[in-house]
Amino acid sequence: MKIYDFKGFANPARVRIAVAEKGLTDQIEFVHVDLPNGAHRTPEFFAKNPSGTVPVLELDDGTTISECTAITVYLDHVQGESTLTGRNGKERAIVHMMQRRAEAELMDALGTYFHHATPGLGAEIELYQNREWGEKNLKRAMAGMHYLNQVLSRQPYLAGESFSMVDITAFAGLGLADFLKIDVPDTLTNLQAWRARVAARPSIAASQA
Known part of the structure; x- marks a missing residue:
C-alpha cells in the first residue's frame, strides 16, 4: 500500500x-x-x-x-480487531458522531482559518481568501476546544472509554493550533490532561519518525 x-x-x-x-x-x-x-x-x-x-x-x-x-x-480492518472505529454498532455510531464533531468544530475550523486568515500555502496556491470567514472559524475552533474539554470531564477519551480515531483527529487538530500559534486555554484542564496522555502513546512518536 x-x-x-x-x-x-x-x-x-x-x-x-x-x-x-x-x-x-x-x-x-x-x-x-x-x-x-x-x-x-x-x-x-x-x-x-x-x-x-x-x-x-x-x-x-x-x-x-x-x-x-x-x-x-x-x-x-486490515488486520486484527477494529480498535479505532468501534467494535460494535453502538461504538461505531458514537465514534463517527464524535469524529464529525472533532473535524467540523476543530480540525476543519482551524484549516479554514489557516487558508483564509493567514498566508496559507502562498499566493500561487491560495487563489481565494476571505479573512473575515477565516477569523470566524478561529472563534469556532476555540468554542470546539471548550466543547471537547466538557466531553472529557465525564470520560477518558472523546468517544468513551477507549482511544479511537476521534482522539487522533483532535490531537492532530491541536497540533495544527500549535503550528498556527494558537494556545489551548489553561482553563481547559481536561483537554490539557487528555492531550498529555495521548502524546505519551507510542504511536505518536512512531508517526513522527
Missing part, C-alpha cells in the same frame, strides 16, 4: 498515527506530495483524488481512498 501525503501537516499526521496504532508501518510506502509547489494540483494527482487533497491511500490493486476517516476505517 502507498500513502500520498506531506509529512508534518495535520491531516497526514492523522493517518500516520492510525498506521502506527495498527502496526502497519512496514506495510506502507509513504510518497511525498510537494504541496507548497502545487504537486497536488497536477492532472496525475487529480486522477488519484479529484479534491486535490492529501492524504490518499492507494491499495495494491490500484484503488485509491481519500478522506482521513475513510482511510482510517480501511486501515482499522
